[in-house]
Amino acid sequence: MTDTLTPVLTANWADERAWTLSAYAATGGYEALDIALGMAPEDVQTAVKDSGLRGRGGAGFPTGVKWGFLPPADPENPKPRYLVVNADESEPGTCKDIPLMMASPHTLVEGVIISSYAIRAERAFIYVRGEVLHVIRRLQAAVREAYEAGHLGTNIHGSGYDLELVVHAGAGAYICGEETALLDSLEGRRGQPRLRPPFPAVAGLYASPTVINNAESIASVPAIVKNGASWFAGMGTEKSAGVGIFSLSGHVKKPGQYEAPLGITLRKLIELAGGVREGHELKFWTPGGSSTPLFTQEHLDVPLDFEGVAAAGSMLGTRALQIFDDSVCVVRAVLRWTEFYKHESCGKCTPCREGTWWLVQVLERLEKGDGKPEDLDLLLDQCDNILGRSFCALGDGATSPITSSIKYFRDEYLAHLEQGGCPFDPAASTAWAESK
Structure with missing residues (x-):
């Protein structure tokens, strides 16, 4: 395993007008598509599986294995298959997919075409967070260029394969990063997680077999097809390749x-x-x-x-x-994150809807120095009642910074109570010192 930078997805970001089709083609863009179209769809799936590519959206599930969950086609009851790209990047701190789509949208578009071919889908969607209008426009321009060049539409590159690609703008809800809530939003409903089973691979978009992958996962596919599964598997670690x-x-x-x-x-x-x-x-x-x-x-x-x-x-x-x-108050940082999760809770389940609200109340007391030492145990008890009991992972995620910060920085929480406010606030520290 090397520990130096290895530009693959980011290799062309500094190129002049890298987002255009001409610039992308000049660096070998869409060559992987020709290679893939010369293979059987099953062989493309096998290449992705053998590469060890794991989902880049958080869960880390093997991408090729996920594609294999689609049920075999039923001649008596044929259903369309869909590929949905989850580009609803909206968690605090997460900022990789937006620059990827902004700098080189054709990398993602080519990945969508190859991946759709591999799973035999004839319609694909890229679901993008609605606030990033500049990214949406750039993606739409790239899709338009791909249609005009014959990379999308009917009989792609003379292969007989057809694909329609739609760029869909979400309405700005963090919960729509959860794959089943994304599907509800894509179908025109309020984004809320679905009960599983059935899983999207069996009954996803429009109750049809659907693969949902993160934008970076799909954008990684062209390089794998072009350079080979062993090339990708040779980077990273044994179980976390690439x-x-x-x-x-x-x-x-x-x-x-x-x-x-x-x-x-x-x-x-x-x-x-x-x-x-x-x-x-x-x-x-x-x-x-x-x-x-x-x-x-x-x-x-x-x-x-x-x-x-x-x-x-x-x-x-x-x-x-x-x-x-060391200039940052961990309690204040955790409070800000928790306020975000409270605001973005879809309200479907009680542990998350009510639990995140109560977490904010207790954290606010502690941050202001108005709480008491027992509040730390109360916080941990609240987290325990949310963890594993919410409908989706939003509730679990809201507890993570709280429990870990108490584990590593319990003394800082107690310092807020001892000083009657945040020790990183000069005014509060001065008032505490004068009271002594």
Whole structure:
């Protein structure tokens, strides 16, 4: 496993007008499509399976295996198959898919065509968060270019394969990042998670067999087809193959997107990002976005792959590495995240709808210094009553920063109570000192 940057998806981002078809084609764009169309769909599926590509949207489920869950075609009751790309990127800290679609939308479009061919789908959708209008327009322009060039539509490249691709703008709900809520939204209903079974592979969009994959997962397919499964599997770690985009934000000198093999450490990534800002030290960080348990300095050398992060007590998630230095109040940061989850709860289930509201109430008391030490146990009890009991993963994700921050920073929570306010607030600290 190498620990240096390995640009694959990001290789053409710095090219002039990289988002256009001409620029993409100049770097070998759509060559993988010709290779795929010369293969049987089953062979494309096998290549993706053998590559070890795992879902890049958080769960890390093997992509090729997921495609294989589609039931065999029934000649007596034929149903269309659909590919849906989940590009509803909206979790705090997660910011890899939007720059990918902005810089090189044709990478995703080509991935959609190859993936749709592999699962025998004749209609595909890219579901994008509605607020990123500039990205939606760029995707739509790329799709239009692909149609005009014969990469989409009927009889693609003379292969006899037909595909229609629709770019769909969501209405700005975090819950629609959950795949079944996304399907409800795509069908024109309020986005709320569905009861499973049936699973989307059996009865998904319009009650038909559907594959739902993250944008980065689908965008990785052309490089796998073009370079071979063994090429991709040869990067990363044994069980977490390939490269991924690591999004560094917060208190580093050079925040941005760093594409590297899975298994790289945060220590190495921070070094590549120029280090933590001058005069400060790393305090805590998220390995996979705000819904994953926090890590601290002691986790700098944890391999950033699915197994390594899980063994250390968190989740790799979307590789959204939010870096916080010693100037940040962990209680205030956790409160802000929890307010987000309360606001974005769809309200379908009681543990999440009521639980996130109560979590905010207790955290607000603690952050203001108005609570009491027993509130920490109350918080953990509330989290325990949400974890594993909510309808979807939003409730579970809301508890992660709370439980992990109490685990690593209990003293900071208690300091708020001792000082009657946030110890990082100069006014509160002065008032506490004068009261003594």
